Amino acid sequence: MKKTFVLVTLFVLPIVAYLFFASGVTNFGKLPVLTESIGDVADMDKTISLKNKITILGFLGEDIKQKKGNAFNLNQKIYKRFFEFDDLQFVMIVPKGSEFKVAELKSELGHLVDIKKWYFIYADKPDIKRFFSGLKTDLALNDNLGTPYVFIIDKDMNLRGRTNDENGGNTFGFNTASVAELNNKMVDDVKIILAEYRMALKKNNAVREK
Structure with missing residues (x-):
């Protein structure tokens, strides 16, 4: 009995746990779409596009010095961890x-990590307001458009x-x-979202190889 129990603990339970979490990723591993087709920043800067990229999008506003702490938090906690993934900007x-x-x-962000995937778009104020409005969130820009x-x-x-986040509603963005x-x-x-696209890529490659 003891040997059987040990074998079950060592081999069977890990497999069951793996199948449980694997099925969870398959069934619940997609991040919900809250707003469809927000438009492209290429309308403001032709050198940058959201199309075919996974984008972390932000609005720093004119008070950039006051937003440095936010940028450093994002740089250290998110960018530094994920910037090497393809198609992320x-x-x-x-x-x-x-x-x-x-x-x-x-210059200051670059002291901490390679910032090759940080892009900045300089736009007219009406265009910034229009683009932000297209996100259709429950948030608002401040007087400095940030x-x-x-x-x-x-x-x-x-x-x-x-x-249906813990606040009872939708979470459109993340407070840096x-x-x-x-x-x-x-x-x-x-x-x-990175796992979602990796799984889709693997699936497409598997279909092509058949």
Whole structure:
């Protein structure tokens, strides 16, 4: 009996646990679409596009110096962890005239990690307001056209997030002022969307090889 119990504990239970979690990833491993087809930033900067990219999208506003802490949190907790994944980019939209402030920020961020996947778009204020409105969230830009929240955009330019979150509603974005929120929520959601596309890629490759 003891030998049987030991064998079950060592071999059977791990397999059962693996199957349980594997099925969970298959059935629940997709991040919900909250807003479809938000549009492309290429309308503001032809050198950058959301199409066919997984994008972390942010709006730093004119008060970039006050947003440095937010940018560092995002850089350390999310970017540094995931930037080596293919097709992942970080896009920040800022008002025109912020170029010098952004250069300073990029220099400071670059001391910590290679920031080759940080992109900054300089846009007119009406265009920033229009684009943010297209996200159709329950959030708002401040008077400087910034927000501490960042958003996950998939390759089809859909806004991804959480439905029926612990707050009882939808979670459209993640507060970069909160390290806990980045660690406890955003890390998991970025993992989910990256896994979703990896699984789709493997499936497509398997079909091609048949």
